[in-house]
Amino acid sequence: MDLSNYLLMKHEISLLAVFLILIIYDLFASDNAKKYYFPVACLLFLVHTVACFFFEDNGSSFHGMYVTGPAYNTIKNILNIGVFLIFLQANTWLSKPESILKRGEFFMLSVLTLFGMYLMISSGNFLLFYIGLETASLPIAALVAFDKYKKLSAEAGAKYIFNAVFSSAIMLFGLSFLYGAAGTLYYADIASNIYSNPLVIMAMIFTMTGLFFKISLVPFHLWAPDTYQGAPTNVTLYLSTISKGAALFALMVILFKVFPVLQGVWEDIIWIVILLTITIGNLFAIRQENMKRFLAFSSISQAGYIMLSVFTGTKMGMAATVFYIFVYLFSNVAAFGVINSIENQTGKVNRSDYDGLYLTNPKLALAMMIAMFSLGGIPPTAGFFSKMFVFMAAMETTSTSHIVLVILAFLNTIISLYYYLLVVKAMFINKSKSPIENFSTDKYMKLSLIISMIGIFAVSFYYQYINIVSFGI
Numbered sequence: 001m002d003l004s005n006y007l008l009m010k011h012e013i014s015l016l017a018v019f020l021i022l023i024i025y026d027l028f029a030s031d032n033a034k035k036y037y038f039p040v041a042c043l044l045f046l047v048h049t050v051a052c053f054f055f056e057d058n059g060s061s062f063h064g065m066y067v068t069g070p071a072y073n074t075i076k077n078i079l080n081i082g083v084f085l086i087f088l089q090a091n092t093w094l095s096k097p098e099s100i101l102k103r104g105e106f107f108m109l110s111v112l113t114l115f116g117m118y119l120m121i122s123s124g125n126f127l128l129f130y131i132g133l134e135t136a137s138l139p140i141a142a143l144v145a146f147d148k149y150k151k152l153s154a155e156a157g158a159k160y161i162f163n164a165v166f167s168s169a170i171m172l173f174g175l176s177f178l179y180g181a182a183g184t185l186y187y188a189d190i191a192s193n194i195y196s197n198p199l200v201i202m203a204m205i206f207t208m209t210g211l212f213f214k215i216s217l218v219p220f221h222l223w224a225p226d227t228y229q230g231a232p233t234n235v236t237l238y239l240s241t242i243s244k245g246a247a248l249f250a251l252m253v254i255l256f257k258v259f260p261v262l263q264g265v266w267e268d269i270i271w272i273v274i275l276l277t278i279t280i281g282n283l284f285a286i287r288q289e290n291m292k293r294f295l296a297f298s299s300i301s302q303a304g305y306i307m308l309s310v311f312t313g314t315k316m317g318m319a320a321t322v323f324y325i326f327v328y329l330f331s332n333v334a335a336f337g338v339i340n341s342i343e344n345q346t347g348k349v350n351r352s353d354y355d356g357l358y359l360t361n362p363k364l365a366l367a368m369m370i371a372m373f374s375l376g377g378i379p380p381t382a383g384f385f386s387k388m389f390v391f392m393a394a395m396e397t398t399s400t401s402h403i404v405l406v407i408l409a410f411l412n413t414i415i416s417l418y419y420y421l422l423v424v425k426a427m428f429i430n431k432s433k434s435p436i437e438n439f440s441t442d443k444y445m446k447l448s449l450i451i452s453m454i455g456i457f458a459v460s461f462y463y464q465y466i467n468i469v470s471f472g473i
Contacts, residue, residue, distance in 0.1 A: 005061040008068050011052055011076050012118050018048050019111045026104030038094065041107045042087050042444070049080040060124060064186055067124040074322055075121055075249045082242050082329045083114055088448035089337050090234045092344045092441075098147070106146065109139040110238065117246035121253075126175050126185040129250070130168075133214075137164045140243060144231040156230025163213060163223040171210025177203035187257045196262055204259050204266060211254070214247040217307065218276040221300050225288075228296035233343055236292055237336040240299040245325040248303065252310045252321055270311050271405055277304030278408075282415040286422075289350050291339050294419070295332070298375060301416060302328055308409055309390040312397065320386075320393040327374065327386035330455035334371035337449045338364050341441045348436065351423060355432035361439070365427040367449050374456045376420040377413055382459045387413065 006013065022041055029037070058069045087107070094103040112135065119132025141164060145157025179185055181200050182193040194200045209220065216224040228236045259266060281301030288294035306328070309320035341364060343349050358365040374383030394406045441449075 005066075008057045008059055008061045009066065009122075010055040010057060011068075011073070012115060012122075014048050014051055014055075015111060015115050015118065018044055019108060019115070022104065022107050022111065026108070037103060038091055038444075042084070045080075045084055045087060045107075045111070049077070049084050052077050052080055062128075064188060065125040065128050066122050068122050071318065071322065072122050075245070075325070076118060078322070078326045078329060079114065079117060079242050079245060082245070082333065083110060083238075085329075085333045085448045085451060086110070086234055086237055086242070088444040088451075089237070089333070089340050091444040093232060093234055093340070102146065106143070106234075109143050113139040113143070113238075114242065117242070120246055120250045123250075124187050124257075126178070126187075129254075130172070130175070133171075134168065136243065136246070137168070137214075140164075140235075140239065143235045143238065144227060146232050146235060152230035153232065154230075156227045159223050159230075160227045163227075167210045167213030167220075170206055170213070174203045174206025174208075174210065178207065187254070190258050191260055194261060196265070201262065201265055204262055205269070207254070208251070208266065208269070211247060211251045212273065215244055215251065215303050215307075216300050217273050217303055218280045218300065221277070221281075224300060225284075225293045225296040228299075229290055229292045233292065233336060233340045236296075237333065237340075240295065240336075241329050241332045244299065244303060245329065248306050248310065248321065248325065252318065255310065267311065267401075270307060271401060274304050274307045274311060274405060275408055277301065277307065278412045279415075282412050282419070286415070286419045289352065291349050291351055291354075291423075294351065294423075295335060295339075298416075298419075299332070301412070302375070305387065305390055305409065308405065309393050311405070312393045312402070314393060314396050316396055317393040320389045323389055324386040327382040327456075327459055330452045330459060331371050331374035331381075331383055334367055334449060334452035334456065335375065337445060337452065338368040338371070341439075341445055342436060345439045345441075346436055351426055353436060354423065354426045355430035356435035357427040360435050360437060364441075367453060368427060369424050370453060370456055372420040372423050376417045378417070380457070382456050 021044060025037065025040065026034075052073075055073060056070075057073070060067045087110070090106065093099060094106060099106075114136075116132045116135025116137070116139075120129055120136060121132075123129035123132060141157055141161040144160045145154055147153035175185070177199055178190060178194075181197075181203060182190040184190060184193065212220045213223075228239065231239065255263075255266060278301050281297050281299075281304060285294055285297035285301065288297060306321055306324050309317045309324060311317070312320075339349065342353070346353075354368075357368075370381060374381035377383045377387040391406055391410065394402055394409075
């Protein structure tokens with residue numbers, strides 16, 4: 001094995017360096033030095049995030065098992081930004097007596113999970129993809145059950161691990177058929193060695209189903225609300241943004257690099273899945289009082305919109321996918337930041353608790369309003385441009401089925417606007433006899449919210465860049 005194969009894996013090597021430094025620091029630092037563990041960990045990850053923007057490799061290693069290029073580098077950089085913002089929001093939670101001794105584990109598990117997602121994104125072989133998938137899934141299960149003495153967290157961890165096991169088993173079942181039909185696990189070789197027949201179609205369906213579970217697309221979404229509600233809020237944010245973004249990109253790569261010959265088949269399947277995901281996610285979000293469950297169904301619906309751009313199969317669709325993930329990341333981080341701040345301070349997580357929030361905490365109410373506007377697609381937030389970009393990409397083809405799906409998705413945005421505005425109404429219009437008292441968030445949370453607010457508006461100009469960059473996968 002030639003060590004030069006590792007030269008293209010700069011993102012992964014840099015992240016492993018962060019992991020090793022964090023684990024050595026946690027194990028050998030004195031008690032006094034450990035007081036600075038949180039800022040050191042955030043600063044270290046920030047250095048990694050900035051450095052990754054200078055990694056512009058393009059090519060493959062290990063005979064095509066590992067692949068990188070502009071699209072792969074861009075999505076990794078977006079995930080890095082999201083993880084950094086999530087780390088900033090974790091300070092108050094990790095400073096609590098029941099969590100402070102485990103803060104090292106939180107950072108290390110999160111970094112290890114991100115490493116697995118890197119491998120999923122850059123895999124050119126299903127063996128590496130599955131290794132990455134499991135490397136990402138197992139630490140997340142530990143993170144979901146991080147507050148193990150709280151009933152909901154332990155229950156959420158159990159539900160997540162059972163669903164992860166079943167979805168992985170289903171995917172492996174499909175991959176075994178795929179290997180039997182093609183005699184290889186390399187993406188490019190599978191694409192050139194298979195043709196449309198019942199065995200290959202069944203293999204594709206099982207493989208896609210495994211990923212649908214990870215992304216929580218309908219009807220494989222039922223684990224998400226309970227898991228999101230029971231997990232610590234920072235972990236819920238990680239699940240709904242970082243994990244979902246990586247899995248969606250990986251699914252897009254697999255569909256167009258492995259199954260192009262079956263595009264007519266999987267387009268019909270995904271057409272139904274997109275419509276069900278957007279519609280059911282929206283309808284169930286209206287019924288939710290718990291804010292974490294509310295954003296769980298919101299994230300299910302948002303995944304449907306992202307899949308709409310994946311569905312197109314064009315370069316513009318690929319660019320729209322990456323752009324939507326980027327915008328969704330900032331919007332979701334801002335929304336969860338407000339929820340996290342209020343939960344840490346008061347323990348309140350229901351929408352009715354937000355009644356009159358503007359009168360006592362106007363800055364938090366304003367941040368939540370902007371986040372809701374962006375998630376709903378209201379201009380001039382970036383969420384408006386991300387949805388417009390997705391619809392433009394979907395309308396590139398003149399297929400009647402595509403046009404019908406776009407129209408139905410557009411009508412669904414009206415439903416989503418309704419439930420996002422319910423939160424705004426609670427904060428700015430509803431009255432409360434006992435509103436949440438005025439409080440101050442810690443400096444790290446403030447920084448995370450400020451960056452998110454800037455991102456929600458500034459990233460609107462980013463779509464011009466990603467539309468110019470070659471996003472061929």
